[in-house]
Amino acid sequence: MTYYQKQLPLLITGILIVTLIFTYFVDIPGSSLYTDELTAWAALVGAFAIALIGPFNLIRYHAGIISKREPDKWLLSVYTIAITIITYAVGVFISPIGASTTLQDMYNTLLVPCSATIYSLTGFFIASAAYRTFQFRNMETSIMLLAGVLIMMKNAAVGGVIWPGFPIIGDWIMKIPNTGGFRGIMLATTVGLIAYGVRLILGFEKVHAGGT
Amino acid sequence: MALEKLSDIDRRYIYLLLLVLLAYPVLFPIGLPIQITHEARTIYDDIEAIPEGSLVVMQMDYSAGHAAELGPQSRAIIQHMFMKRLKIIMPCFEPEGPAQTVITMDGMDTFDAVYGEDWVQLPYMVGGESAVAAFASNWPSIVTTDHFGNPLEDMPIMKLYNDANDVVYWFAMGGGSPAGGGSYGPAITQVVARYGTPLGVGALAWGAPLVYPYYESGTIAGLLIGQRGAAEYELLINKPMSAVASTDSISISHLYVVLLIALGNVGYFSRKFRGERK
Numbered sequence: 206m207t208y209y210q211k212q213l214p215l216l217i218t219g220i221l222i223v224t225l226i227f228t229y230f231v232d233i234p235g236s237s238l239y240t241d242e243l244t245a246w247a248a249l250v251g252a253f254a255i256a257l258i259g260p261f262n263l264i265r266y267h268a269g270i271i272s273k274r275e276p277d278k279w280l281l282s283v284y285t286i287a288i289t290i291i292t293y294a295v296g297v298f299i300s301p302i303g304a305s306t307t308l309q310d311m312y313n314t315l316l317v318p319c320s321a322t323i324y325s326l327t328g329f330f331i332a333s334a335a336y337r338t339f340q341f342r343n344m345e346t347s348i349m350l351l352a353g354v355l356i357m358m359k360n361a362a363v364g365g366v367i368w369p370g371f372p373i374i375g376d377w378i379m380k381i382p383n384t385g386g387f388r389g390i391m392l393a394t395t396v397g398l399i400a401y402g403v404r405l406i407l408g409f410e411k412v413h414a415g416g417t
Numbered sequence: 418m419a420l421e422k423l424s425d426i427d428r429r430y431i432y433l434l435l436l437v438l439l440a441y442p443v444l445f446p447i448g449l450p451i452q453i454t455h456e457a458r459t460i461y462d463d464i465e466a467i468p469e470g471s472l473v474v475m476q477m478d479y480s481a482g483h484a485a486e487l488g489p490q491s492r493a494i495i496q497h498m499f500m501k502r503l504k505i506i507m508p509c510f511e512p513e514g515p516a517q518t519v520i521t522m523d524g525m526d527t528f529d530a531v532y533g534e535d536w537v538q539l540p541y542m543v544g545g546e547s548a549v550a551a552f553a554s555n556w557p558s559i560v561t562t563d564h565f566g567n568p569l570e571d572m573p574i575m576k577l578y579n580d581a582n583d584v585v586y587w588f589a590m591g592g593g594s595p596a597g598g599g600s601y602g603p604a605i606t607q608v609v610a611r612y613g614t615p616l617g618v619g620a621l622a623w624g625a626p627l628v629y630p631y632y633e634s635g636t637i638a639g640l641l642i643g644q645r646g647a648a649e650y651e652l653l654i655n656k657p658m659s660a661v662a663s664t665d666s667i668s669i670s671h672l673y674v675v676l677l678i679a680l681g682n683v684g685y686f687s688r689k690f691r692g693e694r695k
Contacts, residue, residue, distance in 0.1 A: 360643065
């Protein structure tokens with residue numbers, strides 16, 4: 206790879222990150238125009254990726270499955286490509302304005318019922334799974350079972366009616382053990398993200414520039 | 418022997434009974450009492466204290482799969498904002514957001530609010546956190562028309578909005594995880610951290626543990642959790658709608674799951690006791 210392919214993208218990435226971080230924390234007069242422009246560029250690049258590259262990759266991937274006639278998959282791939290093209294065509298050619306009633310009707314009559322059904326079905330699986338797996342087998346599963354039941358009774362309006370202690374104990378679990386646990390996870394994740402950012406600035410992270 | 422069978426009930430019977438228990442309270446409401454939590458009360462008090470005519474943002478970021486919980490939440494919050502005669506900007510950073518906003522606004526009592534002057538629906542703004550940052554700091558750099566294709570620069574409501582400093586209260590509807598553009602995470606980093614704007618969050622029931630640390634630390638001002646939160650808010654604004662109607666179903670189904678867990682454990686211990694004796 207040449208300098209322009211390998212080093213230049215890393216240099217641009219590093220300079221942009223340092224500039225954006227600096228202007229985020231230090232209020233320099235006039236700098237907001239520059240950073241606003243950069244964030245708008247990022248949004249434009251995102252739009253380009255989602256609106257053009259996304260569908261292209263999706264069609265290429267599923268076309269590969271169809272050409273190989275992969276068992277149990279290729280018909281679903283045909284369906285996926287057809288739906289993608291139809292939705293795209295309606296959005297671009299039939300009614301390009303965002304408030305298209307055709308798109309909204311398609312959304313209301315197809316996507317909403319299907320998504321709602323699939324999401325609702327998880328409730329049935331959860332009921333069955335809880336019945337089969339939430340058992341006092343050892344210390345860990347017992348703690349999980351008790352915490353789960355207490356939180357369920359806190360979230361259900363009837364919990365406080367059955368016993369006023371349920372909401373109090375449920376609140377305590379959410380505020381103390383849950384908050385403490387998730388704070389640890391979030392802090393660890395954030396430190397990892399900072400480390401990743403430093404690697405990007407210094408040019409050690411090369412995946413976005415075609416490296417490994 | 419009979420007790421052992423309790424841990425081996427056919428899942429089809431479990432599903433069927435759950436279906437009956439979910440449907441019955443919808444057809445014949447029981448009217449179980451709903452206690453108002455401090456999380457929902459905080460949002461209500463904050464919005465109630467906002468002076469009439471102030472600018473608020475209602476970030477409508479949820480998909481159809483989450484609409485059962487977040488739809489009633491957004492309806493109740495927006496209804497309260499209209500009742501208080503606030504000026505509402507509704508941006509979307511999730512692809513399905515604009516379509517969900519249209520569904521939410523269908524049949525909404527706007528208290529004679531004028532579109533473009535008192536409220537506006539914006540289109541989907543792509544770019545995740547970058548889009549939220551751009552919208553919070555300089556909206557013309559990322560959006561020029563509303564969801565219906567009308568130019569925003571001519572609208573009186575957008576003349577009131579230069580950046581997030583002009584917003585009195587920001588409410589973000591969005592999923593369970595703080596990650597991603599269509600969620601409350603970018604609103605925390607790009608709005609609360611940068612401008613100090615109070616933020617309320619509408620979260621899914623399963624996402625509550627993830628958002629709770631932000632609420633406990635005071636990073637976010639208020640929190641609605643799942644359909645229960647929506648029901649509480651409907652009661653707070655004294656306008657019971659779909660969430661209150663379905664609260665009985667949720668309560669009964671939760672009790673049913675607890676009963677199933679108890680039956681499963683009775684069967685498990687019965688089996689274990691028999692095995693040990695042998």
